[in-house]
Amino acid sequence: MKINRLKAKNYSIIIGKNSITSLASEVKKHCPKCKKIAVIIDKKIPKKFLTKLKKNLKKYKIFIFFITSSEKIKNLDQTNLLVNKLLKLNFNRSDLIIALGGGIIGDMTGFVASIFKRGINFINLPSTLLSQVDSCIGGKTGVNSKYGKNLIGSFYNPKVVISDIELLKSLPKREIICGYAEILKHAIINDKTFFKFLKKNTKNIIMLENKILNKSILKSCKIKLNFTEKDFKEKNLRMKLNFGHTFAHALEIQNRYSNNLNHGEAVLIGMLIAIKISRFKNICTPKTLDEVENLYEKFSLIKNLRKHLKKNEILKSIKFMKNDKKKDDERISFILINNIGKTTAPGKFKYKINQVENFIKKLF
Numbered sequence: 001m002k003i004n005r006l007k008a009k010n011y012s013i014i015i016g017k018n019s020i021t022s023l024a025s026e027v028k029k030h031c032p033k034c035k036k037i038a039v040i041i042d043k044k045i046p047k048k049f050l051t052k053l054k055k056n057l058k059k060y061k062i063f064i065f066f067i068t069s070s071e072k073i074k075n076l077d078q079t080n081l082l083v084n085k086l087l088k089l090n091f092n093r094s095d096l097i098i099a100l101g102g103g104i105i106g107d108m109t110g111f112v113a114s115i116f117k118r119g120i121n122f123i124n125l126p127s128t129l130l131s132q133v134d135s136c137i138g139g140k141t142g143v144n145s146k147y148g149k150n151l152i153g154s155f156y157n158p159k160v161v162i163s164d165i166e167l168l169k170s171l172p173k174r175e176i177i178c179g180y181a182e183i184l185k186h187a188i189i190n191d192k193t194f195f196k197f198l199k200k201n202t203k204n205i206i207m208l209e210n211k212i213l214n215k216s217i218l219k220s221c222k223i224k225l226n227f228t229e230k231d232f233k234e235k236n237l238r239m240k241l242n243f244g245h246t247f248a249h250a251l252e253i254q255n256r257y258s259n260n261l262n263h264g265e266a267v268l269i270g271m272l273i274a275i276k277i278s279r280f281k282n283i284c285t286p287k288t289l290d291e292v293e294n295l296y297e298k299f300s301l302i303k304n305l306r307k308h309l310k311k312n313e314i315l316k317s318i319k320f321m322k323n324d325k326k327k328d329d330e331r332i333s334f335i336l337i338n339n340i341g342k343t344t345a346p347g348k349f350k351y352k353i354n355q356v357e358n359f360i361k362k363l364f
Contacts, residue, residue, distance in 0.1 A: 004218050008225055013137065013161040015217055017210065020049070020125065020164040024056045030159035031121045033094035036061045038086060040109045042069040042101030045127055046170050053100065053125075060096075063089060069104045071257030074143050076152060082112050086120075096121040096159075102128035103135035103263070107150065110141030114156035124158045128171060129179020130264050132163040133186070133220040138228035138238070144257070148323040149249045155233060163217065168208055176206050177301060178264025183216055185271060186223040188292065189243050192341035194219055195291075202299045239346035243335040244271030246321060251308060254317035261308060268302050269309055276363050278336040281349075288339050311364035318356055332356060 003016030014022055027034060037060045041050060054062060065082065067073065086097075097120055099109035106124050113122035126136040142153020168176070183205065187195040197219075198205075204212040224241065231238035248263070248270035255261045275292055278284040296302055307313065321332050331350035335343050351359075 002214070004214070006218065006221055006225065008137075008157075009229055010157045011160055013163065013221055013225075015132070015163045015165070015221065016214060017165050019162050020052055020166075021056065023053065023123075023125075023162060024059075026123065026160045026162065027057065027060070027096060030123075031094065031096045034060065034096045034121065036063065036089065036091055036095040037098060038063045038065060038089075038091065038096070039098045039100055040065045040067060040082065040105060040112075042067060042105050042127065044069065044170075045100055045167070049100070049127075049164075049167060053098075067101070067105060067108075069101055071104060071144060071149070071252070071263075074104050074108050075145070076143060079108060079112055079115075079143055082108075083116055086112075086116055091116070091120065093117045093120050096123060098123045098125060100125045100127060101131075102126065103131040106131050106135055107140070107142050107153070110139075110156055110158065111143055111153055113158075114141055114154040119156070122156065122158045124161045125167075126161065126163055127167040129168055129176050129217075130182055131179075132165075132168075133179055133217050134182035134224060136161045136163065137221055137224045138241075139232060140234075148320065149252060151323065165208075165210070165213055165217065168213070173206065174262070175264075176208065177268075178262050180205055180301075181264035181267040181271075183220045184295075185241075185243055185267060186220045188271065188337065188340060189240055189335070189343045190223045190226070190341060191219075192339075194223070195340050199295055199298075202295070206299070236346050239333070240335055240343050243337070243343055244268075244274050246270065246332060246334060247273045247314070247317070250317040250320040251314070253320040254313070255308075261305070265302070265305055265308075268296070269305060272296065272302070272309070273314065273360075273363075274334065275337050277334065277359050278338075278344075280359060280363055281336070283344060283349075284337045284339055288337060291340060309364070311360060314360050314364065315357060318353060318360070321353065321356070 006013040099106045126132045139155045139157040142150040145151045248266035251266045279289045
């Protein structure tokens with residue numbers, strides 16, 4: 001199968017089956033003075049991938065740090081622990097940190113890399129569909145606070161991202177749908193043709209059909225890069241990628257980052273709420289809402305999540321929007337939908353908490 005290389009301004013994204021075999025040459029190319037490599041890895045990663053990685057990097061001194069991946073450990077305490085381990089092992093800026101895991105591992109490892117001696121080499125090996133199509137792109141790193149998700153962080157690009165789709169074969173269907181949520185988001189906010197493609201091919205993506213999967217990951221990455229390259233520090237255009245996430249993050253906090261609701265599931269719910277508000281405010285047509293709802297229904301995307309779409313559940317979560325990092329006044333800024341492929345401009349629609357509560361009371 002073809003391995004694709006997508007070029008960003010400051011790094012490349014390599015996508016394909018067994019693309020992990022390019023790791024050694026990428027390390028040599030981007031980190032020529034590297035002697036030590038710290039691999040921060042999700043405990044759930046199958047052993048064969050770690051064996052393959054070690055074999056690829058046999059010329060280097062490797063240190064493996066296993067992490068039980070969960071939003072609950074994505075915090076400053078865990079960051080401090082990792083930084084101190086690297087200091088104790090006398091890592092230098094010319095050395096390298098590799099993240100091998102999903103978005104949680106990638107976000108936290110990237111943040112560690114950005115603050116360690118003001119910046120150490122970083123390579124991301126995303127292992128989930130969500131991280132391969134979304135969180136590995138754009139240089140956002142960060143950890144959570146008790147006040148909200150990803151409120152402590154930095155913008156820091158990796159040297160390279162290697163997305164090996166073989167890693168996805170070990171994931172449960174729930175995790176695949178979680179990643180699919182971000183693929184769908186990219187289509188809804190930017191590309192009507194891609195949305196039509198998803199209407200036909202969603203089942204193939206969820207079933208990890210190689211050719212369709214590769215094409216979907218590549219297209220999704222291109223869409224996200226289109227936003228992040230133009231607005232790296234998220235001052236305007238990039239905020240469109242927040243579509244559905246204002247409600248999603250609030251629901252995740254409401255559920256205490258538990259396994260009841262993972263990030264992608266929260267995004268699926270958040271997008272649906274945002275489109276319902278768009279329809280309620282007459283920003284989009286009934287047809288736009290129907291198209292999205294029909295796709296959700298056809299592929300049972302939120303079949304087991306209906307309890308999170310209940311009025312009281314959503315109302316309880318709204319208070320957590322107060323600390324949204326994209327908020328610059330007392331109102332919450334929402335990205336809403338004009339039609340499939342086109343969102344409203346960032347900052348155009350801002351509402352106070354009580355207004356958002358009123359929307360939900362009338363909609364649910």
